[in-house]
Amino acid sequence: MSLSMTYREALREALRDALQRDPRVFLMGEDVGRYGGSYAVSLGLLEAFGPERIRDAPLSELGFVGAGIGAALAGMRPIVEIMTVNFSLLALDPLMNTAATLRHMSGGQFSVPLVVRMATGAGRQLAAQHSHSLEGWFAHIPGLKILTPATVEDARGMLWPALLDPDPVLIFEHAQLYNLEGDAGEWATMDISRAKVRRAGSDLTLITYGGSLGKALAAAEVLAGEGIECEVIDLRVLRPLDDATLLASVCKTHRALVVDEGWCSGSLSAEIITRIVEQGFYELDAPPARVCSAEVPIPYPRHLEEAALPQVASIITAAHELCQGKIP
Amino acid sequence: MIEFKLPSLGADMDEGTLLEWKIHPGDKVKPGQVIAVVDTAKAAIDVECLHESTVLQLLVDIGTKIPVGTPIALLLEPGEDPQSVKRTSPEAPLVIEAQDLSGSRPRISPAARRRAVELGLDVDQLKGHGAQGAITLEDVEVAAHLTHEPDHEQAMRQTIAAVMSRSKREIPHYYLSETIALDKAMGWLQEHNAQSTLQERLLPNVLLLKAVALALREYPQLNGVWLNNAFEPAREINLGVAINLRQGGLIAPVLHQVADSTLTHLMSELASLVERARSGSLRSSELGGAGITVTQLGDQGVDSVLGVIYPPQVALVGFGRISERPWVREGQLCVVPTVIGSLSADHRVSDGHYGARFLSEVRRLLQTPQAL
Numbered sequence: 001m002s003l004s005m006t007y008r009e010a011l012r013e014a015l016r017d018a019l020q021r022d023p024r025v026f027l028m029g030e031d032v033g034r035y036g037g038s039y040a041v042s043l044g045l046l047e048a049f050g051p052e053r054i055r056d057a058p059l060s061e062l063g064f065v066g067a068g069i070g071a072a073l074a075g076m077r078p079i080v081e082i083m084t085v086n087f088s089l090l091a092l093d094p095l096m097n098t099a100a101t102l103r104h105m106s107g108g109q110f111s112v113p114l115v116v117r118m119a120t121g122a123g124r125q126l127a128a129q130h131s132h133s134l135e136g137w138f139a140h141i142p143g144l145k146i147l148t149p150a151t152v153e154d155a156r157g158m159l160w161p162a163l164l165d166p167d168p169v170l171i172f173e174h175a176q177l178y179n180l181e182g183d184a185g186e187w188a189t190m191d192i193s194r195a196k197v198r199r200a201g202s203d204l205t206l207i208t209y210g211g212s213l214g215k216a217l218a219a220a221e222v223l224a225g226e227g228i229e230c231e232v233i234d235l236r237v238l239r240p241l242d243d244a245t246l247l248a249s250v251c252k253t254h255r256a257l258v259v260d261e262g263w264c265s266g267s268l269s270a271e272i273i274t275r276i277v278e279q280g281f282y283e284l285d286a287p288p289a290r291v292c293s294a295e296v297p298i299p300y301p302r303h304l305e306e307a308a309l310p311q312v313a314s315i316i317t318a319a320h321e322l323c324q325g326k327i328p
Numbered sequence: 329m330i331e332f333k334l335p336s337l338g339a340d341m342d343e344g345t346l347l348e349w350k351i352h353p354g355d356k357v358k359p360g361q362v363i364a365v366v367d368t369a370k371a372a373i374d375v376e377c378l379h380e381s382t383v384l385q386l387l388v389d390i391g392t393k394i395p396v397g398t399p400i401a402l403l404l405e406p407g408e409d410p411q412s413v414k415r416t417s418p419e420a421p422l423v424i425e426a427q428d429l430s431g432s433r434p435r436i437s438p439a440a441r442r443r444a445v446e447l448g449l450d451v452d453q454l455k456g457h458g459a460q461g462a463i464t465l466e467d468v469e470v471a472a473h474l475t476h477e478p479d480h481e482q483a484m485r486q487t488i489a490a491v492m493s494r495s496k497r498e499i500p501h502y503y504l505s506e507t508i509a510l511d512k513a514m515g516w517l518q519e520h521n522a523q524s525t526l527q528e529r530l531l532p533n534v535l536l537l538k539a540v541a542l543a544l545r546e547y548p549q550l551n552g553v554w555l556n557n558a559f560e561p562a563r564e565i566n567l568g569v570a571i572n573l574r575q576g577g578l579i580a581p582v583l584h585q586v587a588d589s590t591l592t593h594l595m596s597e598l599a600s601l602v603e604r605a606r607s608g609s610l611r612s613s614e615l616g617g618a619g620i621t622v623t624q625l626g627d628q629g630v631d632s633v634l635g636v637i638y639p640p641q642v643a644l645v646g647f648g649r650i651s652e653r654p655w656v657r658e659g660q661l662c663v664v665p666t667v668i669g670s671l672s673a674d675h676r677v678s679d680g681h682y683g684a685r686f687l688s689e690v691r692r693l694l695q696t697p698q699a700l
Contacts, residue, residue, distance in 0.1 A: 254439050254465055285437040285465040286458060325457030325464050 007149075008178040010156035010187075011041045011117075015079065018163055019049050022077055025163060026053040028064055029081030029117075038083050039119055039178050065091035065116065069099050069168075072114040077163050082118035084126075085134045085172065099168040100143030111166040115159065121174040121211045121261055122309055128297035131305075133261040135172040135210070136268030139238040145169040146238040147192055150213035152182030154236060157190030165192075172238075174211030174261075195242040197249065201229035203326060204319055205249040207272055208259040209235035212310055216259050219315035228323050238268060246272065247280050254285035255322050259310050264292035286322045291315050330379050330403040334366065336396045341368045345393045346400065355383045357403060364400065379403060384410055436463035447472045484577040495639045499554075503634045504683050505670035508691045509655060514665045516697035527596075532650055533624055534595045536667070538700045540622055540645050541565045541586035543689040549678045550643035550671070550686055551619035559642065559677045562619030568638060569598065570623035571605045579605050580621050580638055581614040591700060626650055632668035642674035643683075645690075 005013070018025045027042060033056040036043030046054040057064035061082055068080040082088045088095070099112045122131035139146045145165060149155040155173070162169040169192075198213065199220050208216040213234050220230035231249050235241070250256050256276050260269040273288045294308040334344060344366040351363045362374040363383075381403035388400045404410060434451050436444070440463050444451045447468065454471050456463035513535050521529045544551045544565050552561040565587040568580040581601050586594060604610050620641055625633045626649040633646035648668045655664040669690055673683045693700065 254437075282438045282442045285439040286462070321459055324459045325462070326466055 003184045004181060005152060005156075005184060006178065007152050007155045007173075007180040007182070008039065008041055010152045010182075010184055011159070011173065012043065012045070013184075014156050014159035014187075015042060015045060016048065018077075018079070018159055019045070019053060021160070022163065024075065024077040025079060026055060026071075026076065027079045027081065028055040028057050028068060030057055030059060030064075030083050032056060032081050037081065039173075039175065041117075041173075041178070042081070061087050061090035062094065066094040066098070068114050068116070069094055069112055072099075072112045072168075073102070073110055077113055077115075079115045079117060079159070079163070082116060084130050084175070085118050085120040086129050086132055088116075088118055088134070088138075095138070095144070095168070095170075096141055100141050103167060104143065112168050113163070113166050114168045115162045115171065116168070117171045117173060119175040120172040121176060122293075122298045122305060123176045123211070125300060125302055125305060126175075127300040131298035133210075133293070135170075135238055136260070136262040136271075138170050138172075139241075139268055139271075141239075143167065144239060145192070147171045148210040148236060148238055149173065150177065150210050150234050150236070151185075152180060153185035153187055154190070156184040157187030158192055161190055161192045172210060176211045180214075192237060193240075193242065195233050195235045195237065195245040197231060197245070198234045199230065199232040201231035201253065203229045203253055204231070204255040204257060204323055205246075205253045206230050206232045206257050206259060206315070206319075207235065207246060207249075208232070209238065210261070212259045212261055215310060215312050215315060218312045219319065222312070222316055223319055228319060228326070230319065235272075241272065241275065243275055243279060246276060247283075250276055250280045251283045254283055256284070256288040257315070257318055257322055258288070258290045258292075259315055260290065260292050261310060262292060263295050264290050265295060267292065286324075289318050289322055291318050329384070329408060330381055330405060331399040332363070332377060332379075332401040332403055334394055334396050334398050334400050335375065341396060343393055343395045344368045344373075346388050346390055348390065349386055351383045351386070351401070353383050353385055357381045357383060377403070379405070381405055382408075382410075434463060435461055437465065440465045440468045443468045484573075488577060491639065492636050495636050499637050499639060499642075500675040501637060501672050502675050502680050502683065503670065503672050504680060504687055505632055505634070505668055506684075506687045506691060507653070507666050507668050508694055509657075509664050509666050510650060510694060511664040513694050513697040514650070528592050530591055530595050531598075532667075533647075534591050534598060535694065535697060535700055536624070536647050536669075537567060537569070537583065537586055537598070537622055538589075538591060538594060539690050539693040540620075541567060542693050542700070543686055544620065545587055546689055547678075547682065547686040549682060550673060552642060552677075553619065553640040554642050554674060554677060555640055564617075564619075566618045568618030568621035568641070569601060570621055570635075571602055573606060579610070579615075580618065581605055581610050582616065582618045584617070620645065622647070626667070632670050634670050635672045637672050637674060642677040644672045646670040646672070 015027060031038050032042045033046040033054045065080055068078040071078045099114055102110045102112050120135055121133050135146055135148060138144055147158050149158050162171060199217060206216045206220060216232050220232050223230050231253055233249055258269040258272050262268055269290045269292055276288055291310040291314050296308055299305050299308055347367050348365040357377050359378050359380055361377055363377045364375045366373055366375050384402040384404050386401050388394055435456060436451050443465055449471055454463045454467055456467055458464040517530060517532060548561050551565060552559055564585050567583045567586050569583055570578055570580045572578045583597055620643050621638045622645045623633055623635050624647045626647055630648050632648040635644040635646045637644045650665055650667045652663050653666045655662050669687060671683045671687055
């Protein structure tokens with residue numbers, strides 16, 4: 001079954017589908033109802049499913065995320081939308097101290113089947129309080145599963161298996177992707193445990209996810225023209241990381257470049273490189289490298305924002321450095 | 329011997345800087361004597377020694393920062409013989425300042441290092457083309473490839489260089505040449521080939537080889553080797569045949585007992601030898617035992633070749649291109665096929681007069697091709 005749609009439509013169809021399939025599912029968040037969602041993902045759902053199941057929440061992430069956790073504990077299947085990742089920090093306490101821990105603290109008596117969706121990432125001149133990529137922080141926390149759909153297919157397919165998961169799942173939607181057009185593909189049988197090779201190559205492994213996937217693929221296309229064949233891996237799941245897919249690729253290419261819109265210090269990119277070095281040290285033919293965001297709050301002016309983020313050109317430059325001495 | 333270590337001069341002290349030595353090698357030290365002044369984070373502190381001893385060696389220079397517990401001096405116990413104790417080098421790794429470690433190890437990727445070990449390559453001999461000159465997997469693979477394939481060519485080139493240098497260094501060559509009319513030989517050959525099956529057809533080279541072999545019967549001083557300052561004549565007439573290899577270099581395998589072989593047999597032997605020399609499947613018996621070498625560069629279009637003798641042999645016969653040339657016979661100018669035959673010979677063994685008679689014999693034999 002294949003169908004072309006936008007990433008936003010794919011998310012909406014996934015919500016609609018889940019709401020239809022399971023009466024325990026409901027959507028809750030700021031402006032998700034009357035306004036249709038700050039990124040218009042839930043547009044029309046209030047009219048279709050009513051205010052009991054499409055619930056506008058007050059401006060209190062601490063409150064409505066906590067309420068979502070309570071509902072999940074009580075047997076519901078809540079989908080909580082947080083407007084943007086920067087605001088999720090207001091809900092860090094319930095996410096970290098309650099959602100991620102209750103299964104462990106109750107000796108397995110309680111689980112929290114909660115799904116939280118939020119926008120992440122920069123690129124739309126929303127400045128330093130609406131533009132960060134903090135999914136790597138959440139990937140630090142045992143007890144959470146972190147998904148980052150980077151394609152229309154994943155946007156369409158990841159929600160339902162996330163709802164089936166008995167533990168809390170956080171879905172990070174890069175805000176630059178909402179208008180992405182694509183094919184919903186095999187959404188109905190979606191796996192949410194493995195990374196995916198989005199482009200096969202033999203010379204260099206580009207490891208990325210979410211909003212950076214398109215940039216990595218564009219860079220790979222340019223590099224292929226120069227004789228450098230990149231294998232592009234879309235992580236899809238930031239926790240637990242799919243080490244096997246990463247290592248299999250590095251064993252093939254012997255070179256790894258991580259592209260991540262997060263900062264590099266103490267980050268997901270650091271974790272990925274550590275795992276590659278721990279498990280594949282003797283396979284490496286060059287020091288693993290990273291293209292991350294500049295270590296500044298994401299700037300407001302367009303040219304500075306562009307300069308702060310990983311771009312196709314910076315990926316290509318890093319790839320050249322890594323592949324120096326390789327005969328194309 | 330006592331290793332005097334920097335004591336902790338306070339619970340929070342973990343390192344100190346040596347400000348002053350109060351002792352010198354050879355000094356006697358009494359218990360409680362101040363032997364050094366050390367700067368800690370808090371103050372300059374006198375360091376006392378509690379051992380009665382004699383100073384053997386000071387291990388730390390003034391101004392050096394050292395961790396607590398580092399040996400700073402070697403002291404001899406009373407009655408201890410300084411000759412019997414092993415001294416520590418003053419360069420012992422006491423300094424905790426940052427060291428420049430670059431250059432201590434070749435810059436090589438982990439994968440390349442592992443591969444080099446697998447291939448038995450010495451990483452110190454490899455050149456890196458990766459970032460900052462690092463040796464990469466590809467550098468190792470390329471080096472391994474070079475070592476195994478083109479190195480064969482290089483080895484052959486070096487062998488040729490050594491052998492030819494030896495020849496020119498040791499052998500006093502003399503050179504002779506003679507233009508030989510081949511009208512009778514070529515005529516006979518044409519007739520023979522016209523009556524023969526494809527397998528029996530001959531090339532002119534075979535006639536030349538057979539003529540040389542038969543002439544050697546009469547001129548044995550050109551067939552043999554120079555060993556231990558003496559000439560050893562060969563027992564058989566085995567000709568080395570210089571064959572150029574397509575990938576470069578040349579080899580001179582042996583045609584055995586040429587004087588006693590039929591032309592047809594020689595032809596098939598020669599063809600087989602050339603083919604196997606070029607495919608690299610010669611037998612060891614074909615690589616030695618020649619008493620003379622024949623080289624033919626006629627294919628390349630040269631008129632004549634004055635060759636370098638293959639030691640320890642003592643002569644080399646060369647033939648240039650077989651070509652129609654103006655020729656005077658019985659006062660008449662005519663055009664006949666000819667070849668310029670040459671002899672390079674070792675003057676230690678034969679003289680020019682002898683060599684000239686040999687070449688005349690070759691010429692004579694080629695005038696009666698039916699007898700070859």
